[in-house]
Amino acid sequence: MQQVVAVVGGTGAEGSGLALRFAKAGLRVLIGSRKLDRAQAVATEIAAQAGAGEVTGHTNPDAVSKAAIVILTVPLSAQVETLKSIRTNFVSGAILVDATVPLEIAIGGRVSRTVSLWDGSAAQQAARLAPQGVPVVSTFHLLGAEALKNLAQPVDCDALICGDNPDAKAAVSALAQTIPGVRAIDAGSLENARFLESAAALLIALNLRHKVNHSGLRITGLGEVHR
């Protein structure tokens, strides 16, 4: 069966970049947004660009209600509210992927600084708000929107994967590796998500300082990593 992926906040730069890559890989992708018409318009654009897969626009709760993997790609300032709006819509066996970066801009600060969250990380905050039984996996922060959108190039970046449920991590690793160039690397339990969120903010800081828009990160020295 074709894998169904919902991208909540899928009209944003990061969400639409991921959606484009997953569509290109032939997946069924549901673009979720607070506004249905906006979701549909972005879905039409992505479908045309990808020329593969199947992309449709939905409200966030509707997208979640049809997906095996739900990817949350909203700004930190919208994370809690969005999670509350979709928490009753997960299907049995669904996985929640959190890609939120706790940037200071959420409180009016800088995009290159982070805030500390009570739960330790945005992903752990998502896990606290997720419905019982829905495993949370933290990843995709490091894959920059501009790199994702450039279909002519593979994405020169590893996807570090954190979570407490091995099956969910395996499913999300396989999903990550549908993107050309991306290597999925197990980075341990969900509490390590703070390292990924910090590394994502570091890449943003490097983009600003070096005037580029798609810095990425490769881990070296791991030997044979499943790809």
Place this chain on the structure above:
Amino acid sequence: MQQVVAVVGGTGAEGSGLALRFAKAGLRVLIGSRKLDRAQAVATEIAAQAGAGEVTGHTNPDAVSKAAIVILTVPLSAQVETLKSIRTNFVSGAILVDATVPLEIAIGGRVSRTVSLWDGSAAQQAARLAPQGVPVVSTFHLLGAEALKNLAQPVDCDALICGDNPDAKAAVSALAQTIPGVRAIDAGSLENARFLESAAALLIALNLRHKVNHSGLRITGLGEVHR
């Protein structure tokens, strides 16, 4: 003139690895330790292995009093005390490089977890304790001790460099790049050191999970970076 580098805590794994590489590059390296005889023994070993440079053992204050660049490579639990023990010994124009990783093991916890410091990072803590006029640069955390010690191989890792003094960052970048394989990358102001310290802890977590001892990190997508 030959550059003189002091490694405070130079008998530890990270410090002696850096010292070995700098000696190999032909530099004058002062191994600092609380115990003079230990510093001298390690200096003799490093000198033999490197077969280049000039390596001698000193007490920490004595090493600092003779160096243009002072690298602090002690565990977090020793950072404050060590800085206090050397703060009157810096020569005019000297640079302090902090490579401290704020690991939870400092308070009896795990080596793969970090603690949050009041100053925001170990490097900012070092800056608060450093003598006035001594610029602090944060780097070298990512270069693993095992990779540094294996002279047969280049170090497959970038050295991210944070600091508030451009001249000091340039000097330390040049020092970093005396190590084969290492690319120095400007990672912004000293407050960004928390990203580097977090990334170092991530590499430790990856080493443990993947049963390797020298994972590293490369930044991609920066285009032409001076090497």
